[in-house]
Amino acid sequence: GYSRPTAPKGVRASFGGSNAVDVSWGFATASGTAVTAYLVSAVGAPAGAPSVTVGGDATAARLTGLATHAQTFRVEALDNFGLGASATSSSFTPTGTTTTYASTVLADKPSVFYRLADSTTVAMADSSGHGLTGLYNAANVTQGVAGPLVSDPATAISDNGAQTGMATGPGGVPLYNSARSVEAWFRTTSTSSNIEALVSWGQPGNEEAFSLAESPNSISALGYNDDRSFVTPYALNDGQWHQVVATYDGSTVTVYLDGVELGSGHFPSTLDTLPGSPLALGQFITGGEALYETDLADVAVYPSALSTARVAAHFAASGYARPGAVTSPSAVAGKNQATVSWKAPAGADPAVTGY
Secondary structure, three states: OOOOOOOOEEEEEEEOOOOEEEEEEEOOOOOOOOOOEEEEEEEOOOOOOOEEEEEOOOOEEEEEOOOOOOEEEEEEEEEOOEEEEEEEOOOEOOOOOOOOHHHHHHOOOOOEEEOOOOOOOOOEOOOOOOOOOEEEOHHHEEEEEOOOOOOOOOOEEEEOOOOOOOEEEOOOOOOEOOOEEEEEEEEEOOOOOOOEEEEEEEOOOOOOEEEEEEEOOEEEEEOOOOOEEEEOOOOOOOOOOEEEEEEEOOOEEEEEEOOEEEEEEEOOOOOOEOOOOOEEEOOEOOEOOOOOOEEEEEEEEEOOOOOHHHHHHHHHHOOOOOOOOOEEEEEEEEOOEEEEEEEOOOOOOOOOOOO
């Protein structure tokens, strides 16, 4: 007597702002159970496009980060038994820029891409195009937090202090000793010196897991009991958003912070990341130190080692930039000293904080 939901009715796409589309629809129905969420996805852009979930009582959603390509928009209802039939809008072309942060990420073909901009904890939308919908830990997540990107209003999630992890995904990520990259944006004010996991998967055994983690002064890539930590040039618990990436090519692990390489090294033994455990966001697979006083956004896992140029391109696509060169520098000599003056560089975001 139960059923998965029917297709939503009358899906329409309309202008939602620069690089954004508003999608609307009529309610779907299910027998013997309630519709719990809707999954809204863009279809047809060259590298795929973002997805988002909204609550079961919603009839509209806004997708952001869309490049200016003609695409259609698919809506599927969910109930306790999974996704129902889909309905798709007519083709619509967003206005704005030809590339966005999301399209730059998607050009590198991630295995999963969780933007974490959903408005329901029932389902965590996967924007990779692989349909690996995850689940939020409703007891430890606040949604709708202002996100990291200057160029995209997509929101983020925050832990609420329970320290029990933020979300899980069903897998589909690189295993054994295969190449991989993990990328995430985070913001924290935590003063804890503990290494806390941003993304983790695998099994609890030597070399059998893989994690990307942070502390106030380091970024770590871990293969389980064999951390490779890299000291950062500035504190990470400054209440600002930071991009972190770890890449592994089957031999060398390299870690990046805000688009710049921190260092590289080797694990003592060959990785053997095993399947079985869900992809964990905000926690190690064995529990341990979960993120605390931390916001998280735009988590992506790739089946390849991103190049230094591609990591830098992702950071640049976020809308942030390091300051440019000062202009008109001059010096006036004095006794064992010089007075140096200059004109400030062209504006950069965040604002210049010192020289």
